Amino acid sequence: MTALAGTGVLVRLALRRDRLLLPIWILVIAAIPVATASAIAELYPDVGSRLALGATIMANPALQALTGPIFDPTSVGGLTAWRAITFATVLAALMSIMLVTRHTRAEEESGRAELIGAAPVGRYALPAAAVLVTGLANLLAALLLIAGFAGQGLPAAGSIAFAGAVAGVGLVFAGIAAVTAQLTENARTANALAIAVLGLFLLLRAAGDAAGAEAVSWLSPLGWAQRTRAFADERWWLLAIVAAVAILLVAAADLLARRRDLGAGLLPSRRGPASAAASLRSPLALAWRLQRGLLLGWAAAFAVAGAVFGSLAAGVGDIVGDNPQIADMLARLGGAGALTDTFFATQLSLFALVAGGYAVQATLRLRAEESIGRAEPVLVAAVPRWRWLAGHLACALAGSALILAIAGLAAGLAHGLRIGEPATQAIRILGAALAQIPAVWVLAAITVLLFGLLPRATSLAWAFLVVFALLGQLGELLQIDERIRRLSPFAHSPSLPGGTIAVGPLIGLCLLSAALMAAGLAGFHRRDLNSD
Helix, strand or coil: CCCCCCHHHHHHHHHHHCCCHHHHHHHHHHHHHHHHHHHHHHHCCCHHHHHHHHHHHHCCHHHHHHHCCCCCCCCHHHHHHHHHHHHHHHHHHHHHHHHHHHCCHHHHHHCHHHHHHCCCCCCCHHHHHHHHHHHHHHHHHHHHHHHHHHHCCCCHHHHHHHHHHHHHHHHHHHHHHHHHHHHCCCHHHHHHHHHHHHHHHHHHHHHHHHHCCHHHHCCCHHHHHHCCCCCCCCCHHHHHHHHHHHHHHHHHHHHHHCCCCCCCCCCCCCCCCCCCCHHHCCHHHHHHHHHHHHHHHHHHHHHHHHHHHHHHHCCHHHHCCCCHHHHHHHHHHCCHHHHHHHHHHHHHHHHHHHHHHHHHHHHCHHHHHHHCCCHHHHHCCCCCHHHHHHHHHHHHHHHHHHHHHHHHHHHHHHHHHHHCCHHHHHHHHHHHHHCCHHHHHHHHHHHHHHHHHCHHHCCHHHHHHHHHHHHHHCCCCCCCCHHHHCCCHHHHCCCCCCCCCCHHHHHHHHHHHHHHHHHHHHHHHHCCCCCC
């Protein structure tokens, strides 16, 4: 029996298990760029209007931090690549990370890998099947992208380059997830490590593009995807580099897998004390102990990201230069300070979306604890269900507020130190960041609602985050009705600093969160543990 015996059977099993969720991932990855191309063709039908948009883009570091530079502002394809390739590659990376971890480390953690290994199945069939399924998913997304762009009349070469870049980045992160799955015994930790790497690469790409530092952007696979220059004198050799990196990462994961036992990780778990400390005598204390590593990692990432973007903000006003149109626009808005405030408002809205990811991940710990059987020993004691749930929920709510505060404080201090007003700017940007908290809490509340009423579908909380992000970032471009765009809680957050704050919407978001949490708690009280 070879080491890959049974791979085909496991591929079919994985496709059957993901027959509902996987097509949604593929369709969303393909639909967003195609819909963006259609909207751009309608909104900017002539070269003159596209050039005007391109001038605005190149003059706005905030836009370049969010979506990257534009290489051909004269064509629909060039504008589509600028606007959509970052979103598509991030979604492809997330899909690949979750697929690989779900079908490798999660199978070992649950014990199913050992049962599968007892059958005539090779030692490396399981990870091989996970990588093959992920590669197939990225290939299908690429084919749909090519077909969709062809339907829009875009050039074939640019369509293939765009699709290849998206699929290539997906395969790179499949390799990264395969590596992190070898490092730890816990699927959740493996996912968190891979997503942290994605966040780091996204930060490098954003910081490099905003500051015009090409060398920094080239450190990120997301930067490679942009610099493939789809629809703008394509660089085909970059696709070969992306493919080579993906292959090397998968090979590295294979070498690491040979150095560990089934179910074990290369980073051994620390042995705990024989008896619990007094600080662990409450559900909240236990939840904090379980969640603190995740929170510290997110807090460090937000501190670094906030400091980076804060240091860039002071130079935003320098983009005026000799451009009289931009100078006139700034004069109407209130000067270069208005552009700096717009920069901060844009970045803080992005921080809020990412903090929503933390809120979802931290709240999903409830389902993880229940699934692996650790919730039952706690609840069988004199611990009410609401206290156990409230402990993890408190960590999610307080943690999301904390990381947003850290990002705002770091950004304000970095900006203030550059302009000589550290205390004033720190307080101002901190307040703007805190105004984003109620919208983030709605995502935690949705996750609790799914956990209480539809525990098997708790992963749909990620879908809500993606939908809210799309409504906020692409809703106006895709000409989605304003009433639909306002279904996103982030649409009700104030645009600060520089804008006005309305207390009513923030109170409404808090009340909505409380109602959703109460409904989730009621559902959890009525259902059995480990029920579907």
